[in-house]
Amino acid sequence: MTTETMIARPDLADVRERLWAALGARNERAAAEAVFAACDAGAPLEDVLLDVIGPVQARVGAEWAAGRMSVAQEHAVTAIQDRVISALAHRTPPDLPADRDTPGTFRRHVTVACVDGEWHAFPARLLAEVLRARGFAVDYLGAHVPTPHLIAHVHQSATDVVALSSSLPVRLPTAHAAVTAVQAVGIPVIVGGAAFGPDGRYARLFGADGWASDARAAASLLAGGLGPPRQAMADPDHHLPHLLDQEYTLVSRARIQLTREVLEGLEAKVPAMAAYSDEQRERTAEDIAHIIDFLGASLYVDDPELFTGFLTWTAGVLAARGVPNSALLGALDLLADAQHDFPRAQAHLTAGRRALTRVPAQAPGLHA
Structure with missing residues (x-):
């Protein structure tokens, strides 16, 4: 008879509270230790990113909206969270498959970026790290990427698909232009973020090649593969006649x-x-x-x-x-x-x- 030792994974609710307390004290070391301990205890990196760090960041936003946290405090906490994510990424590198340069193998290359004028980069950052952990090759361009620069990057890199993030609906016209521009050079585009509506209605309106409600859904969508991009509309007034x-x-x-x-x-x-x-x-x-x-x-x-x-x-x-x-x-x-x-x-x-x-x-x- 063989007895297997089962290692219980940590209670992520408790990890969230530890992280929240550390951020409240602006204690970056304690914040890092909270998430490192969770990974060491068996929590998958993706769960720590999306079920601990992500919800805590959402709580930060709620505290700001309620007037219980100043803009400066929100920025300080977000900066700590961003550095913790970097530390996690370097501490737990993914087991990557061989790259496209190795004969007979292929690793999908994704460019992750925020649309022009979108400074809320945290959701895109989480997506980039989830994709890396799943074995994708990722170019993370960060916040506020002007569309001409995004297109230049696509031309200069081996990008297979672009993932665009936008949190603010006021950026939707710019997001539409970016989707159209990327598709025009033959690259499919998936989009995500609160700007596109809870059901992705604006992603469909703009003719994006895919929409994801969260990072897990985006990673699964990309893992399933996308076909060639939809035919981009050169004239948005034709695609959106009300304009x-x-x-x-x-x-x-x-x-x-x-x-x-x-x-x-x-x-x-x-x-x-x-x-x-x-x-x-x-x-x-x-x-x-x-x-x-x-x-x-x-x-x-x-x-x-x-x-x-x-x-x-x-x-x-x-x-x-x-x-x-x-x-x-x-x-x-x-x-x-x-x-x-x-x-x-x-x-x-x-x-x-x-x-x-x-x-x-x-x-x-x-x-x-």
Whole structure:
């Protein structure tokens, strides 16, 4: 009779709490030790990346949105997480198959990048490391990769497929351009990230060759292989006929002017704004600019739900600063006045107003 010794894998919930505590103390050594110990105890690298580090980073974002973590604190914690990922990658190298240069063998080569203007690189970084751990050859280009530079890299490398990441829907027009440009040079493109919708609806709208809800799904999709890229549409207006009304273009081009007009209008509507500090006024202008950006993105894909989702999320963030829903509603009314000749914009703004009226009212206040 043979007795096999079973080694229990660590409780990843406990590892997450240890990592969270270490990050809260800005203790990089303790953060690294928490994830190293999990790997040493038998947790697969992929599980540590996606079931420990990833969820903890999501918690960081939630704390920032709730006003319990400053931008500087969020950046510091993210930097520690990024260095921990690097240390993990060097500490536990994958058992790679032979490269394409070895006769009779082939290792799929993936370029992972964030679309132009997308600075939230953490999800792309996790994907790159998961792919490396699974034996792919990976070029990780990081955040904010201008499309011409991405195309130049594809031409200069042995890339078989490009994986594009975008978290912010305001980058969807740029993402569409990148998908089209990469496909035009004969390389298939998969996309992922919150920008493309929870069901990948915008990936399908843009004709991407694949969409993945998370890094595991992306790795599985790539492992299954992709065919040749879909035929890229040279003219996005032909692929997205609603763009022919020019509403997206006109709203985007007027962004600065609209921001100024709405800010001035709010100052007239909301007496409390007379007491705003310069910082509070600047933050309000940023909020208005974001509203306009998301309105533009929703017009680009012709989906009011994109706009309403952003508004309800923003209402929660502003509530943490003590800003009532009435301020957002006032901004929408002023935008509607400025967009009276744009029927689609009017419809999206009306949908946004309906969504906000369903959000519980907050006590009046100023920016925190």
